[in-house]
Amino acid sequence: MTPDNAVAVTVHPAWLPDAALAPLRAQPSAVLGAGPCLDRVRSELRSGGRGPAPAEARLVVAPVEAVASPSSVGLDALPEVPAGGHAIVRTADRTVLLGADGPATLRGLYALAREEAVGRMLGRDAAPGTTTSAPEQPLRMLDHWDNMTVHPVMGQIERGYAGGSIFYADGEVRADLGRVRDYARLLAATGVEAVGINNVNVHAHEARLLTDGLGDVARIADVFRAFGIRIFLSVSFGSPRVLGGLETADPLDPAVASWWASTADRVYAAVPDFGGFLIKADSEGQPGPFAYGRSHADGANMLAAALRPHGGTVLWRAFVYDHHQDWRDRTTDRARASYDHFAPLDGTFADNVVLQVKHGPMDFQVREPLSPVLAAMPRTRLAIELQVTQEYTGQQRHVCYLAPAWREYLRFPLDGSRAVASIVGGSGASSPAGGVAAVSNVGDDAFWTGHPLAQANLYAFGRLAWDSTLTAEHVLDEWIALTFAGAGLDDLARIRAVLHEVMDGSWARYEGYTAPLGVGFMVDPGTHGGPSVDGYEYSRWGTYHFADRDGIGVDRTVATGTGFAGQFPSPWRETYESVDTCPDELLLFFHHVPYSHVLRSGKTVIQHIYDSRAEAVEGLDGVEAAWDSLADLVGGAVPAAFDARVRERLEVQRASAVEWRDQVRSYFWRKSGVKDASGRVVY
Numbered sequence: 001m002t003p004d005n006a007v008a009v010t011v012h013p014a015w016l017p018d019a020a021l022a023p024l025r026a027q028p029s030a031v032l033g034a035g036p037c038l039d040r041v042r043s044e045l046r047s048g049g050r051g052p053a054p055a056e057a058r059l060v061v062a063p064v065e066a067v068a069s070p071s072s073v074g075l076d077a078l079p080e081v082p083a084g085g086h087a088i089v090r091t092a093d094r095t096v097l098l099g100a101d102g103p104a105t106l107r108g109l110y111a112l113a114r115e116e117a118v119g120r121m122l123g124r125d126a127a128p129g130t131t132t133s134a135p136e137q138p139l140r141m142l143d144h145w146d147n148m149t150v151h152p153v154m155g156q157i158e159r160g161y162a163g164g165s166i167f168y169a170d171g172e173v174r175a176d177l178g179r180v181r182d183y184a185r186l187l188a189a190t191g192v193e194a195v196g197i198n199n200v201n202v203h204a205h206e207a208r209l210l211t212d213g214l215g216d217v218a219r220i221a222d223v224f225r226a227f228g229i230r231i232f233l234s235v236s237f238g239s240p241r242v243l244g245g246l247e248t249a250d251p252l253d254p255a256v257a258s259w260w261a262s263t264a265d266r267v268y269a270a271v272p273d274f275g276g277f278l279i280k281a282d283s284e285g286q287p288g289p290f291a292y293g294r295s296h297a298d299g300a301n302m303l304a305a306a307l308r309p310h311g312g313t314v315l316w317r318a319f320v321y322d323h324h325q326d327w328r329d330r331t332t333d334r335a336r337a338s339y340d341h342f343a344p345l346d347g348t349f350a351d352n353v354v355l356q357v358k359h360g361p362m363d364f365q366v367r368e369p370l371s372p373v374l375a376a377m378p379r380t381r382l383a384i385e386l387q388v389t390q391e392y393t394g395q396q397r398h399v400c401y402l403a404p405a406w407r408e409y410l411r412f413p414l415d416g417s418r419a420v421a422s423i424v425g426g427s428g429a430s431s432p433a434g435g436v437a438a439v440s441n442v443g444d445d446a447f448w449t450g451h452p453l454a455q456a457n458l459y460a461f462g463r464l465a466w467d468s469t470l471t472a473e474h475v476l477d478e479w480i481a482l483t484f485a486g487a488g489l490d491d492l493a494r495i496r497a498v499l500h501e502v503m504d505g506s507w508a509r510y511e512g513y514t515a516p517l518g519v520g521f522m523v524d525p526g527t528h529g530g531p532s533v534d535g536y537e538y539s540r541w542g543t544y545h546f547a548d549r550d551g552i553g554v555d556r557t558v559a560t561g562t563g564f565a566g567q568f569p570s571p572w573r574e575t576y577e578s579v580d581t582c583p584d585e586l587l588l589f590f591h592h593v594p595y596s597h598v599l600r601s602g603k604t605v606i607q608h609i610y611d612s613r614a615e616a617v618e619g620l621d622g623v624e625a626a627w628d629s630l631a632d633l634v635g636g637a638v639p640a641a642f643d644a645r646v647r648e649r650l651e652v653q654r655a656s657a658v659e660w661r662d663q664v665r666s667y668f669w670r671k672s673g674v675k676d677a678s679g680r681v682v683y
């Protein structure tokens with residue numbers, strides 16, 4: 001039998017090393033049912049068909065429909081199996097895993113491996129009894145901003161920090177999709193069920209995937225199907241013109257609608273379980289319905305009609321704003337744009353449209369409030385969009401474990417009572433279900449994600465999309481237990497302690513040395529790396545901090561500013577409106593304050609800026625020392641290449657963090673003339 005990772009001898013197995021599956025493979029198992037995902041279950045378990053009868057096996061794995069009776073799998077009664085999820089029954093002598101369907105059964109198998117690994121690491125045996133697990137979000141999707149060709153400015157993957165694309169090389173879909181298969185396997189193990197395979201900025205060459213490229217799209221879909229994952233294509237709203245030879249892409253023109261309908265027919269002929277279209281319209285230069293005087297609902301609904309006969313979905317992005325602003329004009333506020341465009345359209349989108357909303361009103365900054373759009377459209381299916389790729393959070397050169405941030409967003413009671421996860425997941429109220437999407441951080445790098453520790457972000461995304469009540473620390477434990485499943489227990493305990501020290505506080509640390517108190521950006525406009533305190537200050541992109549000699553921040557109040565705070569429902573509009581109740585970490589997002597303003601922490605804004613930049617960099621001493629303490633495990637429990645890559649990145653991180661610290665501190669000293677009371681050097 002071919003080992004699963006045959007193509008990938010030099011590729012790191014991430015959270016599915018053989019050792020993670022070994023405990024399950026060691027048990028005499030029986031697998032029932034048919035289909036690509038069940039074939040995959042059999043190959044994961046290495047069960048070649050000569051196994052025991054189900055009633056005698058130690059491990060039984062089956063989609064519930066394949067089980068004729070409880071006694072056929074050695075049980076007295078069958079458990080309830082939740083939609084999209086699985087049930088695990090443990091008795092004294094057997095484990096029975098039942099999935100809602102083939103994909104859910106495969107995900108359940110990986111869940112079982114995870115429970116084994118975590119139980120081993122923490123020294124806990126699984127108790128007899130029945131447990132069930134169901135996805136909180138129906139849509140759990142990763143978006144790839146991959147181009148087929150290498151873009152002169154953006155590289156092959158827009159905002160990618162882990163090498164080239166695993167899907168495409170030299171302008172073509174790769175002949176060998178081995179890496180895609182390994183990736184699909186990793187994703188299935190986290191619960192992800194959909195993938196967008198090309199950049200939302202659809203360039204001319206990639207636009208053709210929708211037509212000429214369908215044979216290759218079908219090959220990619222075949223790979224993902226075996227792991228229970230559907231694929232989506234990013235499409236250009238201008239396709240009827242660019243690809244179809246029509247003179248217009250006007251969504252209300254019957255010829256346009258019919259072009260899309262016949263195009264969708266051809267897509268589904270090639271890929272019967274195709275997910276649908278992901279679309280960035282009227283944003284950052286992409287074509288859209290505005291050119292024809294039509295609304296975004298007109299545009300989305302026309303595409304939805306084309307997909308409807310096939311059960312497909314339109315994922316329409318809400319990232320729409322004016323990127324040709326004038327910094328002199330204080331009335332235009334980019335933060336307001338998405339709500340201004342979309343909130344009035346609530347209730348007008350077809351039911352196979354999901355509006356995909358970035359988590360914050362700006363653009364994936366290390367700290368933003370939630371987007372008020374998420375609370376403003378109860379009659380629209382919504383998906384929150386997160387960013388796993390670390391565009392603004394250290395570009396996979398800095399350690400920045402993002403699960404604490406995502407969990408905060410997903411659990412935030414944005415409409416005053418319900419968590420964002422419930423709003424988008426459609427639970428507990430009348431709002432229809434959407435889900436969670438995120439931009440992937442994966443490339444053809446041997447560690448998948450450039451920084452090996454950034455794998456944990458990819459893992460955590462899937463897990464929190466499945467269940468946002470998991471703690472970030474627990475999710476990290478799962479990732480550690482699986483990734484280092486081959487380590488002896490004592491070594492594993494040390495690795496675990498070190499990784500928590502390195503990663504638990506890494507988001508806060510990154511925030512600590514970069515742009516302060518929610519003000520955002522301070523990066524180079526091209527690369528989005530930093531520091532560049534005034535990088536965007538006089539740009540057209542609408543991302544300003546307005547620092548002068550007296551103070552800093554953006555007045556987004558209703559009383560005296562842009563009015564953005566008023567887009568939130570109570571209590572948040574009041575909370576953010578008042579400088580007295582606005583949380584410190586968002587102060588400069590909502591208010592322009594003097595440097596002498598005293599934070600709720602008791603420090604002045606300027607002293608906070610000075611202290612936290614320095615303290616965050618000082619915190620890296622502990623991080624580096626912790627990693628160093630594993631030196632004797634390198635070449636054993638910690639692969640040498642893994643260690644080398646982590647060390648290389650830690651060095652880069654320190655150098656960059658020092659630069660951030662020194663530039664930000666000096667900048668504000670020069671602007672304000674206020675001395676750093678701590679006496680630390682200001683250059």
Ligand code: GCW
Nearest residue numbers: 145158159200201280319363
């Ligand atoms: O964060 C910004 C990025 C763009 C990206 C855009 C988007 C794909 O800088 O590179 O374009 O967001 O989300 O569409």
